[in-house]
Amino acid sequence: MxxxxxxxxxxxxxxxxxxxNDTDEASMKELAELVKTAEGEVVGEIIQNIKSIDPSTFIGSGKVEEIKEFIDANDITMAVFDSELSGSITRNLENALGVTVIDRxxxxxxxxxxxxxxxxxxxQVELAQLKYLxxxxxGIGQSLSRLGGGIGTRGPGETKLESDRRHIQKKIEHLSDELSEIEKHRSNIRKKRTEDSIPVVALVGYTNVGKSSLLNLLSDSQDAYVENKLFATLDPLMxxxxxxxxxxxxxxxxxxxxxxxxHHLVEAFKSTLEEIKYANLIIHxxxxxxxxxxxxxxxxxxxISDLNENNKPVLTVFNKCDIKEPPLYYQNMNTVNISVKEKKNISGLLDKIKEIIFSSKKKLKIILPFSQGGLLGLLYKTxxxxxxxxxxxxxxxxxxxxxxxxxxxxMYEVE
Incomplete structure (x- = not known):
């Protein structure tokens, strides 16, 4: 069923x-896409202009009453706020509106x-959820007690979110320890890559810009999950x-x-995002x-600025240029225009990647004596x-x- x-x-x-961080039509449109991705149905939306945040309801009691009428008339089951809400405001809104209230x-x-x-x-997700909750x-009421699932109830269940703070704190510590062990493993893999002298290119960008599609095109595979929804990719692919x-x-x-x-989500995913810090090139x-x-x-x-502590080069790549060219003020020596869908200028992108990641490397011809077997092995490795x-x-x-x-x-170089 x-x-x-x-x-x-x-x-x-x-x-x-x-x-x-303010709300405008664009952020509301994005919020609607998020709800759609979470398998909800958007029935209506309201933007309220405020001079300051109401400490009780965020938007003021008059607007809350207006929204309550809309909810009752349209069989609404959930209200989603574009701004982050405190627990007490969430509780007050749920009591006033009679439906589950969650924030962005x-x-x-x-x-x-x-x-x-x-x-x-x-x-990482469970850690971020627990730190949020x-x-x-x-303060959070209905959204924890709902039975039967739905938006806002995925991840750690009600039994894990009982009001025993020590229990939750212990769970947070346990997850942090688990992630530390995983990061050690990731660090060892990273070290091996460094020893093998294979450059790493980190692909970053806004959600749903075509990163997984580009990865599939460059690697000639269909392994990366591609869907026209926000956050289709979560786990990193190499x-x-x-x-x-x-x-x-x-x-x-x-x-x-x-x-x-x-912020707590960025923090939780820091071990994954570490790949940006250690990459030879960052593609935005x-x-x-x-x-x-x-x-x-x-x-x-x-x-990128927060994570790129080592000042690695950043190459800005504009996708979907078959639909629209980017503004001229973005175009410079460190930008490339492509279309993954039309496979347009992919060779130009690869040439630019090679130019950057191999700029500090030398290309040469050598005649290596048979007696230099150890050096031959080093060349294979590095x-x-x-x-x-x-x-x-x-x-x-x-x-x-x-x-x-x-x-x-x-000394073995030849023309």
């Missing part, structure tokens, strides 16, 4: 400050709970890309970003056709072998290597 969809009213409150952060966490597939992803235990000239790099797809992304993939491109760019650039043939006078090779290896083999 198909689960009945929640009938949802969207509620936004605008302070009129034009900030990324809770909705995003709910979608992440739907999308998490790996053990790490599930741990812990300070709200005394693929080795081998080009025609035998140069190799690893591309890593990461979780998409969004306006008002809960943007949707050129997005009407809110400037705001999306600002959100992602801010998160360098890209473009050509190799055993002849009478030694191993004829064309390689791409870093400065350290170059200094070891430069």
């Amino acid at each position: 198909e689960e009945k969809k929640d009938r949802v009213i969207l509620i936004g409150a605008s302070l009129g400050d034009k900030s990324l 952060s809770r909705l995003i966490l709910d979608i992440f709970a739907m999308r998490a597939k790996s053990k790490e992803g599930k741990c 812990l300070p709200r235990l005394s 693929r080795k890309i081998t080009l025609e000239d035998k140069t190799e790099f690893i591309i890593c797809d990461t979780v998409g970003f969004i306006r008002k992304l809960p 993939l943007a949707d050129a056709s997005n009407e809110e491109l400037d705001k999306a760019m600002t959100v992602v650039n801010q998160i 360098s890209t072998i473009l050509y190799e043939e055993s002849k009478e006078d030694g191993f004829h090779m064309e390689i791409v290597c870093d400065d350290e290896i170059y200094n070891k083999v430069r």
Whole structure:
């Protein structure tokens, strides 16, 4: 039997400050997409202009009464707020409206709970949910007691969210320990990649810009999950890309970003997002056709800035250029325009990636004497072998290597 969809009213409150955290038509449209992704049905929406936040109901008692009338007349089962709510405001609103009330952060966490597939992803989501709910235990009412599931009830169930704070704190500590162990494993894999001298390219961007589609196209596979919904990808994917000239790099797809992304969620996913910090190149993939491109760019650039402690190069790639070209003020030496759908300028993108990640490497031809077997093994381990043939006078090779290896083999270089 198909689960009945929640009938949802969207509620936004605008302070009129034009900030990324304020509510406007674009953020409400995005909120509607989030509800759709969470398998709810949007029945109506209201944006209330306010001078300040009402400490009891956020939007004021008069507007609450108006919304209550709409809810009763339209068989609404849930109200979703675009702003983050405290536990006490949530309780007051649920009592006044008679329906479940959740905020944007809770909705995003709910979608992440739907999308998490790996053990790490599930741990990260549950940790973020518990950290979100812990300070709200005394305030959140109906949304915890609902039976039968629905939006806002996925992830840790009611038995795990009883009002025993010590129990929840213990669970948080346990999940944190689990994630630490997973991060150790991830760190070992990262170390192995470094030893193998394979460059890593991290793919980041706003949610639903085509990152997984680009990953599939570059790796010539259909492994990455692709769907026209927000946060279709949660768990990171890595693929080795081998080009025609035998140069190799690893591309890593990461979780998409969004306006008002809960801070505790970014914190919980830090181990996954660490790949950005250790990448040789960060590709910021943007949707050129997005009407809110400037705001999306600002959100992602801010998160990249926070995570890119090592100042790794960032290449901005505009996807969906078959629909619309990006504004001229974004176009410079570090931007590439593509269309994944039309496979437009993918070779240009690959050329730019190679130019950046191999800029500090040297390409040379050598004749390595047979007596240098140890050095040959080192080349296999650390360098890209473009050509190799055993002849009478030694191993004829064309390689791409870093400065350290170059200094070891430069005496064998030939024209």
